[in-house]
Amino acid sequence: MTRSVELHGHRGARGLLPENTLPGFAHALDLGVDAVELDVGLSADGVVVLGHDQVLSPVTLADTAPAHPDDPAFPYVGKAVRDLTLAQLRTLDAGTRRAGDAFAGTQRPVPGTRIPTLAEVCALLAPSGVAPAVELKTDPSWPGPLVARFVAAVTDVLDAAGLTARSRLLAFDWRVLTATPREFGRVALVERKTLVPDSPWLAGLPARDPVASAAAAGATVLSPEHTITTPGLVDDAHDAGLAVAVWTVNDPEDMTRFAKYGADAIVTDYPDVAARVLDENAGGAG
Template structure:
């Protein structure tokens, strides 16, 4: 049977296994996702590493031991990814969710799991044929030069892995899109916050018509938050030549609704559920 929309595993399979980890990505691939969505940052020594937050979060990470005896930066949780080396980041346990939320209930822990590098994720995903949807975690406070350096580092990893043709770069900070080489897909993320009047997220483009602005920024796709996704938005994006990937959709009825709207992809924390919902009975 033909799937009615692409299935993208959000942070791997966040509802099932720890987010942005190799076990989570492996499970998402086993469930047959069309694309693995993930988040990346850049370490102090220039390595592209996985992680949703620019500052290490106690929700998903725990300190174990310093990278070397007497390291003055230890403990590392609560510090910025950009201020820590790969060796320091590797000491963190990323395998257990440490908050009493819905994901802690449905997510199977994988104690001892470490933060992976993007290169390691590429090695895992390459044989599968799945695409990579790589979100670069920046914000408008970053200098343009730092954004450009980050984009170049991510592009280099994907090229080295031979995955450029199967990769797209995602960002709320649309300067990432303007810096991304045209061999990659370029996905304009939007939510209410980034579309507020006077926003600094859209690379200087106006927020009143996000579809036109995304196209002007060089996007090949639009990825709206599910709460702001309407049939009109999907139609406008398609008229502008942009595919639409709706995030993050964890209810089967919502999945069916967005497919009816014409969405090209559904981004979900529960790819097992979505795999059942996105194929015709």
Template sequence: MISSVEVHGHRGARGLRPENTLPGFAHALDLGVDVIELDVGLSSDGVVVLGHDQVVSPAVLADTGPAWPDDPAYPYVGRPVRELSLAQLRTLDAGLSCAAAPMPGTRVPTLAEACALLAPTGVGLSVELKTDPSWTDEEVELLTASAAAVLKAFGCTGRSQLLAFDWRVLAEARRHYPDLGRVALMERKTLAPETAWLAGHSPADPMAAAFALGATAVSPEHKIATPALIDQAHSLALPVIVWTVNTPEDMTRFIHEGADAIVTDYPDVLLALQTPTPAI
């Protein structure tokens, strides 16, 4: 057995069940994950809904029919999520994204429904807010406030953290929702020179920038999560959550390099690595 690390189920258990769905979360719970990572946006009528993409993606969702006859917005695939109402989003089939275990007829859940499922379990929640630099500050504030309100309503605040590549989310959470964890997501695109993703901070030293912003953890893409980066984060008392790691070899490497948590599509594989081998 190798040293233990927190197991974060990516969008539930994306490699095993349809992503960002209640059945996917239930499966991740059955496996024994420590944290469930999920993505949220806002419908046109102000409901926090689950989904990774800001535009309804045919890779994840399928049209089944209009929400009402002669709806001019139909078909919904290809349209921005925030231009569609909850009723329109509910028509989409979210159960076809996982080839290993398709679940046709699964619907797009709300964050409230996810919290209703997860709140009694004690599992941690990592809630990624899907904004980008094209959003206005007011739009970022609205989604952050809306997500925080749902988490509070279900008593999940103390075990939830907000994740964002758009670090304005983290600044907003620090100002108004300090009881929520704040995870600074990082990838090569968002750390490029002249980046607009970091709420005005320089990408030259992303660990120092995240610390200055008040992040409570950092979450680098696995391709940039070097031992030096992990050590620097730890020198600032910032836990490191590496994403998305799907092979046993990479999982083992990041554990040995000191990662505190690993986000994976295959939490069963990571959990198996950390299960003691029975004595013969």
């Protein structure tokens, strides 16, 4: 039985284990994902590290101790990733979600888990055959040269790991896509707030036709938020030669619905649930 829709684990398996961590990615692999979606930033000393937020969030991270005695930057939570070194970032505990958060009730904590580097994630993924889907966390306030430097740092890591052919770079800031070498997949992320007139997110391209603009930006995949995904949008993307990866889909009925729309991939916090639903749909299609 072959699935017609790819299963992508969002931030690894955010609903089950701490996001953007090696334990979370390993569990996603065990659940049979086709790709792992992950978020990266760039440390002050130029290392590509995992993390969803440009400013370290107390929801997913906790300080433990300074990287060196009397470090004036400590505590680190609340500070920007690009203002901290790898040594400082490594001190953070990424294994326990703050109590009361929506995912704290379903996510199993792994206390003591550290922020990994992209190179460490690549070492885990390389023998698996699973695709890295790497979202670069920038925004329109970033100067163009810094965006280009970040893209180069990410692609260098993926290339060194031998993962170029099966990797894809994701971004809401489409300048990332225009800077990404053509050997890599390029995923245009879209949501309501980026699809507005004169949007600063779309690399100067118009928001009125996101499919045409994504293609013009060099995208190979359109990745819309699930709330704006319609059968027409999927069909238009396919007509333009773009695959469609819908995020973030956690409801089983929605998973089935987007599969019927013809989506090429479902991005989910619960790959265990999605694997069951997509496998059932694949079996029924026969």
